[in-house]
Amino acid sequence: MRVRPLLGAAAGAALLALTGAGAVxxxxxxxxxxxxxxxxxxxxxxxxxxxxxxxxxxxGTYRCASSSGPVFVSSSVSQxxxxxxxxxxxxxxxxxxxxxxxVNTGRPAPGVLVPGAAxxxxxxxxxxxxxxxxxxxxxxxxxxxxxxxxx
Numbered sequence: 001m002r003v004r005p006l007l008g009a010a011a012g013a014a015l016l017a018l019t020g021a022g023a024v025x026x027x028x029x030x031x032x033x034x035x036x037x038x039x040x041x042x043x044x045x046x047x048x049x050x051x052x053x054x055x056x057x058x059x060g061t062y063r064c065a066s067s068s069g070p071v072f073v074s075s076s077v078s079q080x081x082x083x084x085x086x087x088x089x090x091x092x093x094x095x096x097x098x099x100x101x102x103v104n105t106g107r108p109a110p111g112v113l114v115p116g117a118a119x120x121x122x123x124x125x126x127x128x129x130x131x132x133x134x135x136x137x138x139x140x141x142x143x144x145x146x147x148x149x150x151x
Contacts, residue, residue, distance in 0.1 A: 039063070039065055039097075040065060040124065040139045041061075041062065041124075041140045041142075042060065042061070042062040042063075042102075042122045042123065042124040042139075042140040042141065042142045043060040043062070043142055043144075044058065044059075044120045044122050044142055044143075044144035044146060045058070045060050045146070046144070046146055046147065047146060047147050047149050048077070048118065048120065048146050048147070048149070049148065049149055049151050050113060050115055050149070050150060050151075052150075053107065054107050054108065054109075054111065054113065055105060055106070055107045056077060056086075056105065056106055056108065056113060056148065057088075057103060057104070057105045058075045058088050058089075058103070058104050058105075058120055058122070058146075059101065059102060059103040059104070060073075060101070060102055060142070060144075061099050061100065061101055061102065062099070062100055062102055062122075062124050062140070063100070063140075064093060064097075064124055064126075064139045065095060065096075065097045066095050067095040067139075068128055069127045069128045069134070070092065070126065071092070071095050071124065071125065071126045071127075071139065072090045072091065072092060072093060072124075072125055072126075072127075073090065073091045073102040073104065073122060073123070073124055074087070074104070074122070074125060075087070075088045075089065075121065075122045075123075076120070077108075077113065077118050077120050077121075077146075077148075078118065078119050079113055079114070079116070079117065079119070079148075084112075086106075086108035086112060086113065087106060087108075088104045088105065088106040088108075088120075089104030089105050089106040090104060091103065091104055093124060095126075095139075113148065114148070115148050116147065117145065117146075117148075118145075118146050118147070118148045119143065119144070119146070120143070120144050120145075120146050121141065121143050121144075122142050123140070123141045124139040124140040124141070125137070125138050125139065126138075
């Protein structure tokens with residue numbers, strides 16, 4: 001029997017369980033922090049920036065207490081009714097129990113994002129090694145309606 005398909009299925013099930021599938025969505029224009037681990041959080045600032053060349057800068061805060069592997073704050077953005085999300089950078093996180101700022105910058109395909117209303121998702125995620133396989137372990141997640149301001 002091959003082990004690789006079983007590992008893939010187990011990893012997929014773990015990801016689905018850890019991402020909070022089936023959770024009740026929050027009100028549209030309020031932050032929706034998802035507490036995955038107690039006393040850990042990630043927030044998104046209400047205003048992001050979009051430069052003339054399409055570079056997007058998003059920011060916020062995070063807090064995590066401890067980790068056994070590398071931890072990152074990732075972010076993605078979408079606009080309008082589109083279900084397409086564009087990744088905007090990633091920041092290495094320090095899990096010492098203190099509140100820290102994060103800033104992610106990235107440039108999606110030209111012209112796909114414009115100044116105005118947008119929706120941002122931020123995730124505080126650790127890569128933990130199980131055997132030889134690094135798997136994500138989520139510390140916190142947040143969804144926020146933001147304004148992408150020119151500049």
